[in-house]
Amino acid sequence: MKKWILLAAVLLLVPAVLSGCGSKASGSGVITMRLAHNQSETHPVHKSLAEFARLTEEKTGGEVKIQLYPNGQLGSEREVIELTQTGAVDVAKVSASALESFSEVYSLFSLPYLFDDRDHYYKVMNSSIVDGIYESTKDIGFRGVTFYDGGSRNFYTKKQVIMHPDDLKGMKIRVQPSATAIKMIELMGGSPTPMSFGEVYTALQQGVIDGSENNETALTDNNHGEVAKEYSYSEHAMVPDILIMNQAIWEELSEEHKKAISAAAKESSAFHKIVWEKSIAKAIKDSKENGVTFSNPDKEPFQKAVEPLHKEFAKKQSTAEYYKRIREASEGE
Ligand code: GCU
Numbered sequence: 001m002k003k004w005i006l007l008a009a010v011l012l013l014v015p016a017v018l019s020g021c022g023s024k025a026s027g028s029g030v031i032t033m034r035l036a037h038n039q040s041e042t043h044p045v046h047k048s049l050a051e052f053a054r055l056t057e058e059k060t061g062g063e064v065k066i067q068l069y070p071n072g073q074l075g076s077e078r079e080v081i082e083l084t085q086t087g088a089v090d091v092a093k094v095s096a097s098a099l100e101s102f103s104e105v106y107s108l109f110s111l112p113y114l115f116d117d118r119d120h121y122y123k124v125m126n127s128s129i130v131d132g133i134y135e136s137t138k139d140i141g142f143r144g145v146t147f148y149d150g151g152s153r154n155f156y157t158k159k160q161v162i163m164h165p166d167d168l169k170g171m172k173i174r175v176q177p178s179a180t181a182i183k184m185i186e187l188m189g190g191s192p193t194p195m196s197f198g199e200v201y202t203a204l205q206q207g208v209i210d211g212s213e214n215n216e217t218a219l220t221d222n223n224h225g226e227v228a229k230e231y232s233y234s235e236h237a238m239v240p241d242i243l244i245m246n247q248a249i250w251e252e253l254s255e256e257h258k259k260a261i262s263a264a265a266k267e268s269s270a271f272h273k274i275v276w277e278k279s280i281a282k283a284i285k286d287s288k289e290n291g292v293t294f295s296n297p298d299k300e301p302f303q304k305a306v307e308p309l310h311k312e313f314a315k316k317q318s319t320a321e322y323y324k325r326i327r328e329a330s331e332g333e
Contacts, residue, residue, distance in 0.1 A: 033090035038072035044279040048272035055264035076196035085141035097176040104318040110180035112236040146265035147240040157211030161230040163297040174212040216283040
């Protein structure tokens with residue numbers, strides 16, 4: 001995002017920070033919270049966040065209202081995490097990958113092939129395993145509230161289809177600003193190019209990068225399919241989107257409001273699961289009509305290439321315990 005726009009956005013939010021609280025209780029006692037995210041209004045995540053806002057208002061009898069700020073208008077994911085830390089933004093939806101540089105345990109979600117499939121992913125994300133991860137940022141100013149399915153991440157490129165890690169050789173692939181995603185591309189043999197989501201379309205168009213990796217909605221809602229025509233199901237990661245909230249604002253809420261917001265968040269995640277499935281089917285159909293080709297490579301060579309990362313995560317102090325529990329959740333089926 002252009003620095004001056006960001007500066008203007010932040011300046012507008014400054015009075016809230018100075019008053020020690022981003023959320024505003026009006027004379028009538030209504031608490032209004034700002035929720036920032038980087039997707040368009042047509043994106044499934046936006047619809048689920050709108051449902052979260054609706055449910056919060058309903059469950060609190062109109063005492064808590066959530067205002068949505070989509071399209072990255074308050075900044076990139078890194079910037080809105082920082083704004084949520086200070087309380088200039090109350091709530092934000094960001095990718096778990098963007099949280100990695102704030103709390104190392106979130107790096108787990110960028111670990112390629114952590115989850116075996118969607119059932120394993122949902123089993124973990126709906127279990128108590130994630131509670132400790134959500135709480136891990138309490139001391140740095142925010143907490144996780146719930147997750148939204150971000151599908152599976154796959155490679156897409158302008159020209160050459162990626163059927164094997166060898167195809168990545170010499171290719172500049174955009175990744176999220178995540179140390180784990182960077183290592184993944186290096187291990188697979190490509191050149192990782194970290195940048196924020198909002199810059200990817202232009203980077204693809206101008207040839208700054210050869211490709212990127214994301215779920216299918218990036219092709220349609222973010223128009224990447226206009227430029228990148230080869231989409232390949234490596235299914236190397238299932239990175240959830242995480243709803244985060246400023247910790248001080250959370251602590252100031254009454255017990256009833258906390259309960260209502262937690263329930264609204266949970267219900268909106270379940271709502272999202274259904275919206276997501278429909279949106280992906282539509283994104284694939286629309287992309288095909290726009291000339292995108294979908295391919296299914298053998299995943300084994302990709303999995304083999306990233307084995308060293310699994311070994312590292314199984315040992316690393318910040319991830320070892322969670323890695324074990326997440327892997328066991330699959331084996332226990
Ligand atoms: C997904 C995710 C976004 C993230 C984006 C990215 O679309 O939902 O939150 O910003 O990936 O690759 O940066």
